[in-house]
Amino acid sequence: MKSSWYREPWAWLVFILPFTAVVAGIATYIIANTNPDTLVVGDYYKKGKSINLEVGKVKTAQKLGMRFALQLKGNELIIKPTGIEKIFPLLNINFIHPTLEERDFYLALTPDGNGYFRHQFDHEISGKWKLTLSPFEGHWKIQDTISLPQSDFIDLVPNPIKAQ
Template sequence: MKTSWYREPWAWLVFILPFTAVVAGIATYIIANHEPDTLVVGDYYKKGKSINLEVSKVKMAQKLGMRFALKLDNNELVIKPTGIEKTFPLLNVNFFHPTLAEKDFYIALTPDGNGHFRHQFDHAVTGKWKITISPFEDHWKIHNAIGLPQKDFIDLIPDPTKAQ
């Protein structure tokens, strides 16, 4: 007596293995494309050129003797020029979170009567951050990684090896 193919357990085993692989492949594709990694750069050539430009701006800051001291205590940020007599009408300060791009932010600071740049945050800024300081003209740049908050002033000096 002949049995139908769908009553044979070996037939189902042969069909279920490829079907499982197809379902797993579709699930992997959906997971991989649901929230793509923001740290992956698509155009490496342009990124390399921008890194070289950043290094030249940091070298310019080093050549000009740019140095600053930074303190963040009780949600108040204070940045003061140290070792330079130049005044700045505006400083651009970028905060980059090392892993979460949506936490990055930017502030433009003007000096107070003492030549210090101040900003009062309405929320706590904590953890490790990459901070970039540049003038309005953007011809030099200082880039440092620091941990916040900082109760005492820490020096921010231009270092071309950290300009990425």
């Protein structure tokens, strides 16, 4: 007497493996199409040319000896010039989150009486950020990756831009 096919464990193994692959493929397709990557750049040539311009701004900051120190204690951000005598009327600061574009933000700060740039946040800022400092004119730039909050001052110096 022959037993039915569905009573054989090897038959189920033969059916379950391809079925699992199909389900995983459909799930991957759905995830990929509902959460597109916002970090992909369409025009690589223009992006490459703009990176070369940015490298020139970093080199200008190096030549001018631009150095700053940053602290975020509580919800107060303090950025102070270090090692330079120049006073800046306005400092542009971009905070770029490494993965979530909607968390990016921009500050334009003016100095207080001590020449420090201060900002009070209404909520806690934490995590890893790509930080960019530049003057109002935009002829130099300092760029670094930092982790916040920072109870001690950390140095921001113009380092060459790393490959993206």
